[in-house]
Amino acid sequence: MAVNLEATWREASIAGTVFEPGNSVEYITGSWRTLRPVRDEERCTNCMICWVYCPDSAVLVKDGKVVGFDYDHCKGCGICAHECPVKVEKHAYTGQPGKVIQMVEEISVQVGK
Amino acid sequence: MVKSKIMALDGAHAVAEAMRQINPDVVAAYPITPQTPVVMTFSNFVADGLVDTEFIPVESEHAAMSTCIGASAAGGRVMTATASVGLMLMLEVVYAAASLRLPIVMSVVNRALSSPLNIHCDHSDSMGARDTGWIQLYSENPQEAYDNVIQAVRIAEHPDLLLPVMVMQDGFITGHGVERVEVLDDGAVKEFVGEYKPAHSLLDVDNPATYGTWAMYDFYFEIKRQQTDALSKAMPIIVEVGEEYGRLTGRKYGILDTYEMDDAEIAIVVLSSTAGTARMVVRNLREKGVKIGLIKPRVFRPFPAKEFAEALAGVKAVGVLDRSIVFGAMNGLGPGPLYLELCAALFAHGNTTTKVVDYIFGLGGRDIVPAHIEKAAQDLAEIAETGEVRQVVNYLGLRE
Numbered sequence: 001m002a003v004n005l006e007a008t009w010r011e012a013s014i015a016g017t018v019f020e021p022g023n024s025v026e027y028i029t030g031s032w033r034t035l036r037p038v039r040d041e042e043r044c045t046n047c048m049i050c051w052v053y054c055p056d057s058a059v060l061v062k063d064g065k066v067v068g069f070d071y072d073h074c075k076g077c078g079i080c081a082h083e084c085p086v087k088v089e090k091h092a093y094t095g096q097p098g099k100v101i102q103m104v105e106e107i108s109v110q111v112g113k
Numbered sequence: 114m115v116k117s118k119i120m121a122l123d124g125a126h127a128v129a130e131a132m133r134q135i136n137p138d139v140v141a142a143y144p145i146t147p148q149t150p151v152v153m154t155f156s157n158f159v160a161d162g163l164v165d166t167e168f169i170p171v172e173s174e175h176a177a178m179s180t181c182i183g184a185s186a187a188g189g190r191v192m193t194a195t196a197s198v199g200l201m202l203m204l205e206v207v208y209a210a211a212s213l214r215l216p217i218v219m220s221v222v223n224r225a226l227s228s229p230l231n232i233h234c235d236h237s238d239s240m241g242a243r244d245t246g247w248i249q250l251y252s253e254n255p256q257e258a259y260d261n262v263i264q265a266v267r268i269a270e271h272p273d274l275l276l277p278v279m280v281m282q283d284g285f286i287t288g289h290g291v292e293r294v295e296v297l298d299d300g301a302v303k304e305f306v307g308e309y310k311p312a313h314s315l316l317d318v319d320n321p322a323t324y325g326t327w328a329m330y331d332f333y334f335e336i337k338r339q340q341t342d343a344l345s346k347a348m349p350i351i352v353e354v355g356e357e358y359g360r361l362t363g364r365k366y367g368i369l370d371t372y373e374m375d376d377a378e379i380a381i382v383v384l385s386s387t388a389g390t391a392r393m394v395v396r397n398l399r400e401k402g403v404k405i406g407l408i409k410p411r412v413f414r415p416f417p418a419k420e421f422a423e424a425l426a427g428v429k430a431v432g433v434l435d436r437s438i439v440f441g442a443m444n445g446l447g448p449g450p451l452y453l454e455l456c457a458a459l460f461a462h463g464n465t466t467t468k469v470v471d472y473i474f475g476l477g478g479r480d481i482v483p484a485h486i487e488k489a490a491q492d493l494a495e496i497a498e499t500g501e502v503r504q505v506v507n508y509l510g511l512r513e
Contacts, residue, residue: 009335009342014275015214016336017313018323 003027025073029056033076035103037069040092044100050080078103114363117295124255124287127294128194128220128280129154131262133164134302137218138189138309141169141180145199146232147284148222152194174203178217182206185215186324188314190266193217196284197224200238204245210277211246212340213325216269216309217277219247220262223385223436224284225477233478234284236384236436240450246340248278248347249414251384253370255292258282260364261411263297266306267354273346283386285478297362305361344415351412368417369424370409373399377406379493380425382455383434384410387474387481391434394486405490416454422462429497430468431455432489434509436475448506449473468496474509485509 003026004011013019037050046066051059058074060067084101094102122130128151132140140159142152159168167184171177177193185191195203200221210217221239225231239249248268252258258280265278282288297305313322328336352367359365372392374380381391388409395407408424410417425431435449442448452471459467472489474481489509496502 005331007332007335009338012332012335012339014339015212015324016326016328016332018326019313019320021321021323 028072030058030070030072030074033071033074033106035076035078036071036106036109037074037076037078037080037101038091038093038104039066039068040088040100042092043086043088045086047085049083049085050101053079053083055079076103076106115298115301115361117297117362120294120296121291122255122259122294122296123150123289123291124252124258124282125150125222125289126154127255127259127296128262128282129158130294130296131259131302132192132220133158134297134299135190135192135263135266135306136164136303137166137192139167139169139181139184139191140193141171141177141184141191142193142195143171143174143177143199145174145196147224147234147288148194148196148199148220150289151220151222174199175206178203178206178210181217182210182213182215182325183315185210185217186213186315188309188311188316190270190309191215191217192219194220194222196222197232197238198227200242201226204242207242207245207247209325212336214275214340214343215277216266216275218262218265218269219277219279220258221279221281222284222288223281229477231477232284234286234288234436235476235478236281237438237476239279239281240437240439242279243414243450246276246344247414248274248276248344248351248412250278250280250411251413252280252282252287252411253386253388253409254287255282255290255294256364257411258287259294259296260358260362260366263302263305264354264358264366268347268351270309271350271354272312274343274350276343276347281385286386295362295364301361305358347415348412348417348420366411368410368412368420370411371424372407372409374406374408374424376404377428378404379430379432379490379497380406380408380428381432381434381486381489381493382408382410382451384413384436384451387434387436390481390483391486394483394490397483398487398490403490403494405493410451413451413454416458418454418458418461421455421458422464425459425467426464428467430470430493432470432472432493434472434474434481434486434489436473438473438476443505446506447473468500468502470496470502470505470507472507472509473511479510481510
């Protein structure tokens with residue numbers, strides 16, 4: 001059940017207690033992000049280091065392969081990019097040398113480069 | 114009425130005795146003068162197997178209240194005790210306990226705050242915690258401290274409130290002063306407080322809940338509004354519990370304890386043990402024909418604004434006796450909190466004719482004697498006659 005963000009003070013739960021386990025998934029913490037991780041899919045070796053380190057479980061994996069990021073919950077901390085061990089000479093998205101995962105300005109993605 | 118036995122107890126032992134009879138699930142406390150005999154005596158009860166309580170000795174008052182919060186959220190009936198700088202050290206989590214709507218009961222044995230370091234009574238400590246969202250009850254003597262602690266459990270746990278309650282008494286003056294105390298049968302207290310059945314609890318694994326959550330500008334405001342709503346419902350519940358306690362013991366409790374107020378033209382307002390001294394002064398002055406009365410508020414939070422406005426309607430001059438200073442208030446004049454709250458109450462209820470003056474007294478345990486209160490009464494009689502207030506903030510017992 002979705003949290004009713006329009007709940008009045010009479011309707012809100014006492015002391016803000018959460019009675020629905022696991023509803024933090026509805027909290028779009030990705031809106032805090034100022035930097036966004038981007039991954040060079042072609043050169044990614046699926047070593048899963050980013051998946052291990054991500055503190056927000058925002059690295060999405062399917063059938064043993066990284067398939068992308070959960071941008072609703074990724075806060076843009078940059079740990080994945082910092083820990084990524086695979087080097088590239090020219091990143092498919094940024095065009096820059098560095099690693100398979102690189103951080104770009106969120107605003108540049110949202111308004112277009 | 115149930116049978117009571119009469120014991121010679123100081124206020125601290127009287128509170129410990131009440132705690133033994135309440136038999137809370139968890140007590141987490143740190144000893145501090147003059148609260149020490151509360152915790153010491155209660156821990157003896159634990160060691161002697163007289164209670165089922167899990168007693169948790171902690172490393173500080175901050176840890177004491179934090180432990181109480183966890184235990185209360187887990188569904189336990191929880192109590193603690195503190196004083197003075199101990200209350201200040203725990204203040205961060207004192208706010209949290211009320212905001213989390215946890216019905217913790219805390220005995221506070223009033224003591225001055227540092228500096229200078231002082232172990233004797235004034236009300237700076239509990240007045241420093243007056244805006245934390247707790248209900249505050251003040252006790253005149255060991256009997257009231259005992260009775261208030263027992264009633265506090267019922268008030269705190271009332272489903273419409275779920276608010277923590279602080280029960281104050283004056284450090285050393287009543288905390289260490291032995292008096293006659295009527296102690297109820299253990300069974301009567303057990304029945305009166307009943308079993309605590311929390312609506313929600315951290316340990317209810319079938320209905321998991323998260324306590325102490327995060328709320329930004331989206332929900333924080335609504336949650337604060339809920340707290341004020343709960344506090345606004347407290348007065349009738351405090352009265353209801355006080356009346357039920359009265360039927361049980363013959364000692365009925367309300368909001369304001371009034372004495373000789375019916376035709377009073379001047380009145381003294383004072384909290385806790387000094388009310389006893391003031392009552393004697395009022396009695397003596399009444400014998401001389403002075404139309405003076407006394408109001409001892411038992412409840413400071415929520416503040417009984419309506420009750421005061423009613424009780425003081427038609428009174429010409431009121432002298433508030435404050436045992437702490439609100440530093441910086443009124444251009445730095447520094448009246449006490451009771452004065453400020455009382456003025457606001459009268460103004461809000463349309464009473465702009467009663468003159469109110471403040472008397473700061475008893476800081477750091479400075480004695481207050483009948484002559485001081487007689488001096489205040491003389492001032493008040495003069496103000497009532499002339500309608501003129503020469504000095505708003507006055508001092509009793511200060512070397513000037």
